[in-house]
Amino acid sequence: MIHATNIIGNKWAPIIIYVLEERKLRFGQLAVFVEGISRKVLTEQLKELEQKKVVKRESFAEIPPRVEYSLTEWGKELLPILSQLCTWGANISIDSDDEKNIELQKRV
Amino acid sequence: MIHATNIIGNKWAPIIIYVLEERKLRFGQLAVFVEGISRKVLTEQLKELEQKKVVKRESFAEIPPRVEYSLTEWGKELLPILSQLCTWGANISIDSDDEKNIELQKRV
DNA sequence: AAAAATGGTAACCTCGATGTAACTAATGGA
């Protein structure tokens, strides 16, 4: 669990993984799809995800350079879990009213 | 997804949730079970998890005081997902050798 | 009279994650 949350626990990693879902994207495309991320941080995150074997990096010796990123098989296995997490996160307060601290809930 | 990773994306939250699994624990017990956490940060995390409806707090007007923490129903729904995440995190490099960057893998 | 037990709070510090802006190398094209 610690290992997994180390990977998906930072600000951008889950978004990058989601954006990369089933496709291969170039660095510049990622920088557009992952809205708000700086190129520097995108580079760092991709390096980290590559080193952790979640993302695969393919570099082509062309001018101008081309680098393509995609999920590894292991990285793809994260998608359904991320999806569950997403569903869970959206379910808040649908069934949390049966708790005893209803009085406190007006403050939230 | 952003909401969910906001909750489980910090250092202690997943551990607290796991430790709290099916039982009710007092503050002092939590401070022992969640090894390494400071009382200050434990307080902060519990407040945050309570506010986010993952954890329920019950305070008893006794001397010395007694406060019990447990998971809400919604919080309990997180357990199987956390468990999957844990399994996924442990699976690394079992099936990641079929990637092309085998040469690079010796460096990891 | 003082210590023990409990669940905190307050003031302060550190460090890592993230952000900003400018810069680079290599080549093709105007």
Added chain:
DNA sequence: TCCATTAGTTACATCGAGGTTACCATTTTT
């Protein structure tokens, strides 16, 4: 000759999560 393109890198600044230590209120026990 100079600009555009691409995938970064470098040198900063900032911001918040987390850590440390000391302290508090209340009652029972010694």
